[in-house]
Structure formats: structure tokens, C-alpha cells
Amino acid sequence: MYTVENFLMGQWVKGEGDGQLLYNAVTGEPIANATSKGLDFAAALHYARSKGNPALRKMSFHERGLMLRALALYLREHLEELYYISYQTGATKADSWVDIEGGIGNLFSYASLRRKLPDTPYCLDGEHHPLGKANTFMGHHLLIPKEGVAIHINAFNFPVWGMLEKIAVNLLAGVPAIVKPATVTSYLTEAVVKRIIASGILPDGALQLICGSAGDILDHVQSQDVVTFTGSATTGLMLKSGKRILAENVPFTMEADSLNCIVLGEDVTPTMPEWDIFIKEVRREITTKSGQRCTAVRRIFVPENKIEDVQKALSAALAQNIIGNPLNPKVRMGSLAGETQRNEVKAQVNKLLETSSILYGSLDSVEVLDADPIKGAFVSPLLLLNENPFGNSNVHEVEAFGPVATLMPYKHTEEAISLAKLGKGSLVSSIVTTDPTIATEYVIGAGNYHGRILVLNDQCAKESTGHGSPLPLLVHGGPGRAGGGEEMGGLRGVKHYMQRVAVQGSPDMITAISKVYQPGATGNTPTIHPFKKYFEELVIGDQLITEKRLITAEDINAFADLSGDHFYAHLENTDFNGTMFEKQVAHGYLIMSMAAGLFVDSYEKNPVLLNYGIDELRFTKPVYPGSEMHIRFTCKEKIRQEKKEPTDIDKGIVKWLVEMIDETNELTGIATILTMVAKKPIQ
Template identity: 45%
Template sequence: MTTAQIGVVPSFIAGQWQTPAAEGGTEVLDANTGELLATVTKDRLDVAGAVAYGRTTGQRELAKLSLHERALKLKELALHLNEHRKELYEISYKTGATKIDSMVDIDGGIGVLFTFSGKGRRELPNSNVILDGPTESLSKDGSFLGTHIYTALTGVVVQVNAFNFPVWGMLEKFAPAFIAGVPTIVKPATPTGYLTEAVVRLMLDSGLLPDGSLQLLSGSARDLMDHLDYRDMFAFTGSAATASKLKAHPNVIDGGVRFSAETDSLNAAILGPDAVEGTPEFDAFIKVVVNEMTTKAGQKCTAIRRNIVPASQVDAVIAAIGKRIDERVVVGDPRVEGVTMGALASLEQLRDVRAAVQDMLDAGGELAYGALDAPKVRVAPDTDAVAEQGAFMAPMVLRWDDARNPILHSREAFGPVSSVVGYDTVDEAVALAALGAGSLVATVCTNDAQAMRQLSLGIAGHHGRVHILNRETARSTTGHGSPVPHLVHGGPGRAGGGEELGGVRSVKHHMQRTAVQGSPNMLTALTGVWHTGAAQSLAGSGKFGGQASNVHPFRKSLAELKIGDGFVSDLREVSLQEITDFANETGDTFYAHTDAKAAEANPFFPGIVAHGYLLVSWAAGLFVEPAPGPVLANYGLENLRFITPVGAGDSIRVTLTAKKITPRVTDEYGEVAWDAVLHNQNDEIVATYDVLTLVEKTDSTYANWQG
């Protein structure tokens, strides 16, 4: 079949699928069989049109949804992709990925969507403004305040991905950008971009995505950076050399394009001095190393390239790695039963890895396990033959007499290749790990807490993540090479300096943090969060500002409740007998509540004082509206601070103000955070905190309750 007869991987630009002519395109082959699968055009794509469409249509449509609504769509997308996993696996096998590899890529990517959906709805407001940190008072009378807010970038995020994770690599960048409200333009790597295209097509066909929120560039897009400016973000995964060229673009240096990179990483695994052969840590170490060598055929930016072990354990480690590979690893076409490691992604990748290994051997490395020759592969159940086609490579272990050989710490063979070097002291192990000049992740494997601390703190400044492995975590660990969406994925120096993932941190990477200043009323209107000093509508007796004509805020559903609605109570006097009774009933007989002489000797107390939790309990009794109604439950307190002690004979009152209202997009209720302030009879602040309640969206459940 000729190139002209093979389908071209299409692009999705400005709301339309585009399929250019096949002539002259780059051939894409089945990594296992060498079969021609598709072509990728070399013609220039309409990058300018994609960027313009994202900045206009994409921005407009995403802005119609709140952070929570966008987070919910990620869950719906994940469910939709889950229904099509089988067909995605069939495509994934062609990339050389085994079933487990495909699970890591496909299921892992879908899992990222689920995780970000949950975290976005739990940890972010149901709005499009995120407050950052406390509010600062900038005037003596509190009439001028300052704070910080996050809002979505006003451009697009362009993601350029590597070939090794065509699904996960795309979704882990897409998820936080989508929640933030920034349109995404995906540029996948040519060898496996056909799988990315299949996922993007499923996402678009679902009808869940706002127009312009996701576009796909399959082919040449060398002028991508030319069309971006300070409004945009460029997220790159690939080689450090390419990243350096991109970072040198004038639009990054002078134009303000936000550039994030995740690049080459010579990750290390350090075996602690105590983890000798026969210990659980030694066994866990070998398991992790072999897993990292063979998952995705070692084509992982987080794979272990350097095993730094006690000098006395070098031979034992190499032998144990080889034994486990012999027992558990079967190389071949992933579609053949029994295969556990597939091919590299392309013949070009195979040539590159072989060349890197040869360079390392020429520079002083010794091949301690495996061979550079074409390996035997599983061609049928229980039948092996020397590979004649496909990008197959056997796992290899290199030994180094010189642990500081420069090429060991600078050249990456991006395949099933790992090196073993020895160290004599923990300080030497730290120094060897640091020679990688910045890595994504390192494993520290030891059951010695002191050695673990010395190793972990010693290498932390050179790594984005430290994976601590011992007998307690050997069964539960998510793995050395598995980034999780909850934690930052990235690393300093050679690793690129990026910080992808990390929960809501990565959402904020796609937003602008802006300092804002103004009056309490203006900042309340801007942020949707009540600020001290802003207007209030308080119910109460009228003695302290509350109006009896106002409806108690606990009688209001979310449909009626407004920011600034609240309640102010009358004063309640505190007696010594009540303090004593509380101490005896609860067992909290701390001397400040029971011993007048000792309490008076304490510089913080005037004598016996009321328990803080007693004051909070009384405050609830002062502000609560007891009848069933829209308030369904109290589910906690936040930011509780006790400021002024309250003694016998003093009085307290409480002011409660609706501070933040967060309707849930999937339920008939939402959260309300109430600003609570306790004052004494002298109008001194006694305590401050936030009360958290669940409130119905409409008051229907108890509409006919008669009390």
C-alpha cells in the first residue's frame, strides 16, 4: 500500500476537522510489525486560526461556566472515555504498548480527569474568581483593603507532547487548563499522535465540551510560538535540547509567553546502606527497578536510569535485576498472549536508544545484562523467534567502575536501559544523585529513618519528587515512575523546571494572580466573598444593629440568601458556676478554668476564664434558629482563634454573616461559610471563626413544617 493510499491523521481547528493530502507526509508504522498505519502531513497547519479561535470562541464559551461546572464536565468526559477504553486499547497496542502500559496511559489519563473533577469541586469556589491568601487592611479605619485573586489567562494553552504517553500526556495538561477556563491546543508527537487523535475525537463527539475549548494539530506546527504572546501558555514535554530552543524564542524572552517544560531526566534510585540482599527493602528495590525498565519499554520520563547502591551490593543488585527480568519479562507484540513488554514506539526511537547505549559503552560502561542484538520476541503463544520487524529491544543493565563518569550522568538511553553504580557513604550517594543536574523523581529505599532523612533532604533540592520506599510501603506504593494528579510533576534543572499536576496548584498555573485594592464593599462585589466592613443585612433585636424586621438568615434557602445577610445576638452573661460545671462535665480542668490563684499568675488571664469551646457552644446557642428549614447541617469550623479571655461576670454576643455561598452543581444544596465574631460587653473581639453549613437551594423539604 502506498503512502497516498493511507489515511492522514486529521486536525481539528476552528471547530472543523481538517484532513490534508497524504502526499509527502511522514509515515507512521505499527511499532510491532512495521505495518504502515497512517501519514502525518508536513504541510503547515493553520496555527494562527487555531489560536484566534481559542482566544475568542473558546474563551467566551468557557467563561459561561463556573469552576465547578467545568470540573463536573471533566467527570462526564471521564465516564464517556471509560465507555470506549476497549477500542482505545486496540489502537494503543499498535504503539508497542502492552495491556498494562495502555492502562497506565489510558486509564491513568482518565483517572486524572476524575481526580481533577473531584478536587475542583471540593477545593475551589463555584465561581470564576479564586481568592489567594488573607485580606490586608491598608487603612486604620478598615475602609481600604487589599487582597489577591486568581482569574483565567485570557489566551490559550498550547501543549506539545512526547510520543510515550499519547493519552495521559494530553489529559494531564488539559484537565487543569479546562477547569481554569483556558482553551487548549494539542500538538501530539508524530509516532503516536493517531492515538491522541482518537481520544480527542471521542471527547469532541461527546458534545460535552464548549466550542473552542479543545483543538488538535496533527502535523507540522513549527510556527506555533510565533502566534503566541503574554496572554498564552506553552506547555512542552520532550527533549531538553528542543525545550532550550523554544525558550529562546523572542515571544518567550520578550513577549511574555508563559513557558513550562518537562524534559530529559536521569532519575535515580538509591538503595540505603541497610537494604542489603535478603531484606524486604532490597526485594522492593529490585521490583521497582525492573518495573521502571520494562513498563512502556522504559520509555518514561520518570524511569530509573541510575541505580545508586552500596558498593558491596552492586553484584547482588545486577544479578537480582537479571533474575527478575528472566523470570517475568517476555518481549513481543502486545497482542500476543503472554507478552509483558512491547516494542519501542518507532524504528527511529530504536536507533536512537541503541546509539545512546553504544556511546555509553564506548565511554566506559560495561554491559552487565542483556545485549544490543535483535532480541528474541514472542511471535505466538509459547513461541519465540528473533525479531525481524518492529522496534523491539531487550532490557539491558550497565555497570560502571567510575561512578562519576560524565556520560552516565548526562546521556539518557530512552528505553529499557538502566545503570548500576556503587557508593561508599551516604554523602557520596547524595552527590551522585545530584550529578543528574536536576531530575523529576528519585527513590530512596531504606528502613533506616536517619539514612532516609539524610538522603531525602540531601537530594530534595535536585528533584521534583522523592519516593520513599521501605517494607511499610512496598505493597501500597503507587510507584517510582507514576506521577499522581494530587502531587506536583516536574523537576528543576535538566528536568525542565516545570510543575505540572499538583491538584489545584496546577489549575492556578493557568491563571493570573492579581493584587486588588478597594473598599470592603467593592472587594466583596468583585470576589463574591464578604469582607469585614462591607454592607450587612442583620436580623436581631436591634440592640447591636440587628433588625427584628429582617428574616433570620437560617430561614433563607440559597435562592434567597445573599452575601452579607446575617444575625447579631444580644449579650449573654457568663457565670463562674457555668465555667465550673463545664470543666467538671467535660473533664477539661485546665487550671485557667478551675484555679483562681494559678490563673491570676498567668499573664494571659485575669483570673478564672471560660473555656474557648464553651464560648463557641454558647455562640451557637445565640445565633441558631432551631426550627427545621433550609439549613440542613453544620459540618465544621475553620480558622478558629481565641483573642480576648472571658471571665465570670463578662458577657458575650455573636455576629454571624454569610461570607461565602457555594452551590453544588450536582446536589440540591450547597455550602455556606458564615463569618462569626464574638464580642464582649466592651465591644472587644473575643473570638473569630467561620461556621460551615449545608443549605438547601430551595426551601422545599420543610415548607409545611408547623413546629
């Protein structure tokens, strides 16, 4: 037996005393003890703010993203070691895959998000706002990394995913983290952090670990810090109400236990594939991770005329589930995380049994394979029945955090929605249906009480990640009882760790600050065409004012014939009375094509490798025959790219602002085009 260590201020340290004894959840044997008593959390916070934060803030989003990718690749090299430790938590291989490789997958997902962000430490948010008629005064929003630390407190049994899904977001944002996992399985989190620190991939102070009590850490938070909590609503409320949290207005994101539900649509019958999909989904939700997931299904709503059929099908499905030692390949459900968890589950089930009955399973015994059902923290899957869900409130208030779910009847979709809402806010709900009308009614009716809703049927079942799987690029959280917070969510999550500040000034000044060209800013007019410059040579604001081109009726007629676009407004013989146009008007795409003919440096090969897209294309004024058009073509933004293969061409992405201007000096169209531009060859 050993003592689980904490990683604070760049050192692996042990707390004082013996602390909490940790057990192998399968055998019941003690394997470690964990304590954080006597550690200086105020100093740890200071270390993160003064050491980790400046290092991360200096890095660009792309550098941080590549750091996450390198970390994910490194951790994948140590899967065998992590899986072996994970078995001791009672997790099967499938459970461990969700926890370990699911967590690593979050690192990959957020690493990929760098492509949607600039190659700077901060970024613009949203659109620019002209604030004066002469376009000399404007406003924009800027997102800047906070100068504090993210404190992640997790009371649930996801020792790897629970850490990685959170730090992926704050590290991409440029903020360091202190992680406090659930103590009962903290030895697995410790193993992952030891690997992370040994890799040397993260800068000093970017990640610290507490294995044990969080102690007085929240008494030392400051306004630039962010706190996230995953655990019971009661504990979350206590922490969220802390004096320092309130006094410093510290952002506090809570993901609390919730009574998530699944609904069998009125349209689904036992002969449909959706019936089997529903049964498999519920069985998986009850047994995966032995039901110890904050997203697990706790309430099952079924049309009242199908209750008996669902009961039989679910009981048969659960009976096929082999419980026991997760190291045995035949086992499909392991144990709970420990004896404390088993006692808590039984206590909560007894509360539920005041108004419900057991349809499947036993509260007192369980048959296991290759294990001792008493020494190991094993429990039987339990399917309960509550025949009066509107008359019995405890089924919507009491959560048994294990392989337990309650079956309940409903009469029609409106009633199913009302039952779903009785959970007073949940992380996720699912509905299995083939009827778009039912799906729409349920999503719109129950959506404001849920953070996520899965609409499941045969069309998407094969690719669906399932009811209980939060995805990195979608929001994870929920209103009310579920905590009222949001986690992950792609770019939304990154913004939680950044300060949004409104910046006002001239277009030139906002361009200089943001590193993105703003309309109306002064352009650079170099003697060399911008397309002849390599990526490193281009400067934000490099600008080309093209020659003018006359638009003729012959041009419009020829483009109509070439494209096949003979919309009436593009035809000479149209009666334009009652239309929005005075006479024959040029196609917008003709104008964009002519713009390309004006700004492209033709014939000779140059560093521009290809044009791969147009963003934000707008046609703002009709162009008639006889109009003269010229283009203001400006280097708007540069984003460097890394090589995927050593043989790849070294290149970056350049965004160009294309402004199409007529003879009255008014905009007829505006767009952003994207090009790949080669870097200068190494001599």
C-alpha cells in the first residue's frame, strides 16, 4: 500500500497523516491512502497565477492547441498502464475506454479547435460595429485570457475524463488549472498526471493536482479565477455560496446530479427497430460504469399501454448482463467505486421503494463472476416501477447513483413532457421516436429543462454516441437541479475562461490591437502584388486597389448562358415594373467572378497555392450595365499551419477582405476569401 501524492508548486508532495484509505473496488483490498492535509493551497494558487498563467498567456491559440495534441498523443502511448489501474476502480474495459480514451479524445477535439481561432493569444468575438457615419470610430469585442486559475473540483467517479474534459478547455483558453478529483479513485488521476508532468509538454504551473480534500482552497480565490464543480447539488450550493466566491464574484460552474430521463415515443411498437434501440439504450445506461454517471438514465417514461411489454423486454436484457471481475472478458458490468458508494446506493433505493416496487434485480444479493460479491462493491442492476409518477414526488427527487432506474407510465406526449420537467432541470434527456411531430413537441416542450436532448431512431442509431455521452463540441450542463452551468461546448467553453472586453477606437487602432484588418483602416500599398509575397512577407493591411472594369449587358447575358442562371432580373427584356430593380441587373456571382479577375495576379506562378473558400459574401447594391467596378483587396488575417507530414509544403492560411466598389465609390459587395500561401523556401 502506498500514499497517493499531490502535485503542487512543481513538486510531488504527500499530505500529513494517513488520510482516507482507498480500496480495490473489485476485491475490497486496501491499495492506497490519500490526504491533502497540511498543504498550502494559497501558495498553490499563487504559483498557478504567477508561473503557469503568464506562460500560457504568451502562447497563441495555435501553440496551445498543438500542446494539447502532443499531450493526447503522448497519453495514448500509456493506455495499457492506465487501463490496468482503471480495473481497480471497478470499471470494465468498455467503462475504462469511456473514461480514459474519451478523456484523451477531448484533448484531440480541443486541439482541433485551434483552426477556428487566430494565431494570437487572444481573439475577436463577433462582428465589428461602425459607430460613426465617416467610419472613423468603431467598436469590437475582444476575448482575453483571465489572469487567474481554473479550480476543478470533481466528486464523481470519472478520474480521467473528469479531469481531461475540463483542462482541455482552460488550457486552450490560456488559463492554468488545479484539479481535485474524487478521492476514492484519485490514484488513477494521479497516474495520469504523473505521465503528463513527466512528458514536459505543459509549462510549469499549468497543471496541479490535489488528491484528498479541497480544504480551504476556495477561501483564497480571486476575481480572475474560475471554479467548476461536479458533484451533488447540496455540496455544490454550499461551495457556490462561499464568502470569497461571492465577495470576488468568481465564476462558478456547477454540474450537479440530475434525474435524467428517456422517453419511448407513442409511435414506437415492439415490431419496429426503434423498440430494440430503446431497450438497448436503457440497458446500456443502467449498466455502463455501473450506473455511476451524472448523465445516466434514472427515469424511464413509457406509454401506459406498453409498460408490460417494456418491463419484460428490459428484464430479459438485464438478465443477459454478466456482473463481476472486470478483468474477466465475459463481464459486462463491474462494481461500484467502493463500499461507501454501495451503502449510499442502497439507502437511496430504500427511499425510492417507499413509492415504487422492484421489477428486476435484488437489493440484498447479486450473482457475480470471478469475484466475491461481499468483498467487492457489487450491486445488482435494479429496475423499479412507479405506477403513479404524478402522485409520488420522491421518484423525481431521489437519485440512487448506481445501476438503478425507474419505469413510469404516461398517457400522451404532453404528459411525458410534464413528467420530464418534474426533475427540475437535468443534464440530458432522450426520446426514441420516428415521428417528427412528436420529436418537435418534446424538444420544444422539455428543452428549457435540459442541457441536451437526444432524438434517437433507426436513422441515427448506428452513429449515435448515446444518451450518456457528452461531446466536447456540445454544451454539457443543465438548468435548475443540474447546476445551471455549461461545460465544454467547443468555442463557447473556451470563452468561459476569457474576459470579454468592448474596445472602441479608430479602425486603424482596432486593427493594430486585434491583428485583424478592420474595414475602413488605412491599407499598406506596397509596390509588389500581395500574391507575389510569401506567407511570412505578408503584413496585415497589405492592400491592392485594382483597375476599373466596365460592366456591360453583354457580360451579363454571357454569364447567364454560361451559368444557366436566367433569373428574370438578369434578362434585358424583363418588365421591371413592380420589381426591386430599375433594369437588367448583374448576377452577384458575376460581380464576384469579375472581382477575382481584377485582384488575382494572373499567368505567373506565385506563392498562392490555392483559393479554398469564400466567407461572409454579401451583395449590397445592384450593379447595372454601364457601372464601373474596382476592388479594394486587403490582407485581413494570417493563420500559420503546421505540417501534417514532413513532405508537406510549408504554408499558412491568409484571409483577404474583398470590397467591390462602383463608380459612386459605394460598396456593391463584400466578402472574405481564404487562400493557402506558401512559406519562403529555406535556402
